[in-house]
Amino acid sequence: MLFNIEVKISLKDGMLNPEATTIERSLELLGYTVSNVKTTDILKFQMEGEDRDEVREAVVDMCERLLCNPVIHNYKITVIPQDYACGCSDCE
Amino acid sequence: MKIGVIRFPGTNCDRDVAQAIELAGATPEFIWWSEEDLTDYDGIVIPGGFSYGDYLRAGAMASITPVIDGIKSLVKEEKPVLGICNGAQILGEIGLVPGVFITNEHPKFNCEWTPLKVTTNRTPFTKAFKKGDIIDIPIAHAEGRFYTDNIDLLKDQDQIVLQFAEKNPNGSMEAITGVCDESGLVCAMMPHPERAAEAILGSDDGLNFFKGFL
Numbered sequence: 366m367l368f369n370i371e372v373k374i375s376l377k378d379g380m381l382n383p384e385a386t387t388i389e390r391s392l393e394l395l396g397y398t399v400s401n402v403k404t405t406d407i408l409k410f411q412m413e414g415e416d417r418d419e420v421r422e423a424v425v426d427m428c429e430r431l432l433c434n435p436v437i438h439n440y441k442i443t444v445i446p447q448d449y450a451c452g453c454s455d456c457e
Numbered sequence: 458m459k460i461g462v463i464r465f466p467g468t469n470c471d472r473d474v475a476q477a478i479e480l481a482g483a484t485p486e487f488i489w490w491s492e493e494d495l496t497d498y499d500g501i502v503i504p505g506g507f508s509y510g511d512y513l514r515a516g517a518m519a520s521i522t523p524v525i526d527g528i529k530s531l532v533k534e535e536k537p538v539l540g541i542c543n544g545a546q547i548l549g550e551i552g553l554v555p556g557v558f559i560t561n562e563h564p565k566f567n568c569e570w571t572p573l574k575v576t577t578n579r580t581p582f583t584k585a586f587k588k589g590d591i592i593d594i595p596i597a598h599a600e601g602r603f604y605t606d607n608i609d610l611l612k613d614q615d616q617i618v619l620q621f622a623e624k625n626p627n628g629s630m631e632a633i634t635g636v637c638d639e640s641g642l643v644c645a646m647m648p649h650p651e652r653a654a655e656a657i658l659g660s661d662d663g664l665n666f667f668k669g670f671l
Contacts, residue, residue, distance in 0.1 A: 380604075381628070383564040431521055434514060434550065436557050436606055 367413055367447035368420045374433055374440050386394040408432065411447070420444050458483040460670050461498040463528075463544070465490045465508035465519045470541065471650060474504040481667035488524060495527035500537040500670040503528075503544030505597070505649060506530060515558065515600045516546030518633050525551055527628035537581045537670055538643045542598055545635075545645035555616060555646040556605030558598075562628025566599040570659065572622040573634065577615050580641040582650075582671035591622050592662035594648040596634070601647040603629040603636070614639055619646055 376382050385402040391401050414420035421444050428440045460483045462471050475485035485502075488495065497499065509518035519525075525547075528538060531645055532553065540548035546558045561567065573663030575586040586592065608630060611617055627634075627647075635646035650663030 381562060381602075383560050383562060387564060431517060432513065434517070434557055435602065437559060 366415070367411055368417065369445045369447055370410055370412055370420065370424055371443040372424065372428060372432060372440055373443075374408070374428075374438055375403065376437055377439055380437055387418045417444050417446070458671060459497060459507075460485050460500050460568055461488045461495055461501045462486065463488050463501060463503045463524055463666040465506070465522065467508045467510055468504055468506035468543070470505035470543075470649065473649075473651040473662065474502050474541065477586075477651040477664065478502070478669045478670070480654055481664055481671065483667070483670050484551075487606050490519065490522040492526045493527045495524070498531065500535070501528055501531060501539070502667075503538070503540040503547055504651070505542030505544060508543055508547065511600070514546075514550070516543060516548075516550040519543075519547045520550035523553070529553070532638075532643055533639070535642060539582055539650070539666065539669075540645040541644075541649055542596075542601070542647055545647055546600065548643065548645040553643045554638050555611055556603055556630075556633075556636060557649060558601050558603055558645075560600050561598070561602050561626075564599065567601075567626045568595065568597040568598075569626065570595045571626060571634075571650060574620045574622040576617045576620050577637075577641075579615060580618055580637050580644050582644050582646075582666040583618060584669060585665035594650055594663050596626065596648045596655045597652075598647055601629070601634065602627045603647075605630060605631040605636075611636065615641075619648070636655040652661070 385404050389402040424442050433440050460478050478485040525662045548554045549557045575590045617636050621632040625632040651665040653660040653663035
């Protein structure tokens with residue numbers, strides 16, 4: 366079965382994020398007052414597997430071994446079968 | 458005395474490091490990332506650069522290449538390993554030294570001479586100095602801000618090697634810019650000692666780091 370996978374990688378709470386700080390300051394230059402800007406990296410890919418649990422386990426392994434650094438990152442994994450459609454715009 | 462200089466796609470300080478090793482009195486030899494058997498070498502330098510374009514994170518891709526297994530084997534044999542700049546980031550990613558080197562507090566590429574305090578001289582690379590000595594070596598990085606989630610352990614185990622002495626140009630935790638493993642044989646530093654290996658360059662304080670292999 367083919368699965369669509371999305372991994373969202375973000376800095377742990379409390380970690381200084383210079384990219385987000387710079388974006389916040391630039392928005393202020395445009396006259397917007399915003400706060401608590403955060404940035405997230407999103408990786409999307411497809412993978413064959415027997416079932417969702419098996420695929421998720423492999424993706425957790427990828428995150429721990431390469432995609433994330435556990436000292437500074439949190440990650441969130443979404444695994445959806447390729448033929449799954451609930452009718453929402455995300456599944457189109 | 459044969460010292461291996463590791464090359465990844467994107468490494469760019471390899472020849473400067475090789476010259477500094479020669480000046481120190483050892484023989485440098487370049488090693489490609491795909492080599493796994495490093496048993497012939499008496500020590501290793503991972504030089505600076507932008508391995509694999511620093512994609513994902515600085516040092517992340519390099520940390521899973523075959524040569525890393527060879528380096529881990531040498532560490533078990535208690536041979537010295539020095540990671541400089543991108544090499545320091547790689548050693549952090551592997552977990553051979555504690556902590557990580559992440560984007561500077563002000564996301565700017567900093568290239569400047571930096572007075573450094575030698576915090577410990579128990580590593581081979583800093584044994585020529587006295588604890589507390591101030592030395593002059595340049596930095597050149599945009600991602601060198603040291604961070605660890607266990608600073609107390611580093612202090613307890615005397616694993617802080619170098620600290621910025623006058624100002625903290627990247628926002629590193631406690632101005633730390635060089636750390637080592639528990640044994641002191643594996644050392645990671647953001648400043649470039651090879652760029653301060655001859656008086657004609659402005660300082661030769663960096664040469665002592667390479668003499669540490671002898």
